[in-house]
Amino acid sequence: MISLQPITYREACVFVAEHHRHHRPPQGWLFGVAANNGEAVIGVAMVGRPVARMLQDGYTAEVTRLCTDGTPHVASKLLAASWRAARAMGYRRLITYTLASEDGTSIRAAGWKEVGRSGGGSWNTPSRPRVDTHPTEQKTLWEKKGDLNDPERA
Secondary structure: OOEEEOOOHHHHHHHHHHHOOOOOOOOOOOEEEEEEOOOOEEEEEEEEOOOOHHHOOOOEEEEEEEEEOOOOOHHHHHHHHHHHHHHHOOOOEEEEEEEOOOOOHHHHHOOOEEEEEEOOOOOOEOOEOOOOOOOOOOEEEEEEEOOOOOHHHO
């Protein structure tokens, strides 16, 4: 049986460092939630301020990392729990991104809507050389939103 549990930033970072396919842990967060199988943590969701500064309106948060050990249905359970927590804290919108090559099945299962495509490319420029350690393909933006007083948007 899969259960939810609280998790610290440090514990979530260790899990992401060990299990995430293409990203390191994020620099910060607002909160996180973990899933366990009764014996060990099998997934984490890390939620922070939106990475895109134009989306930082005070009412939008972003799932900056979603990472599981591959156990079925854990990702959608963590996404749903992240939205419930964000909504309870007063956020009106929760976003996340997937790589264009990922199908988004878990996100759709949690009731999120696809917003569109964005990003991609390299941060490397002649004036600020960088080594890309992450995928540079285009991303799909997803959202879950609702008004705190609207039970239909839960």
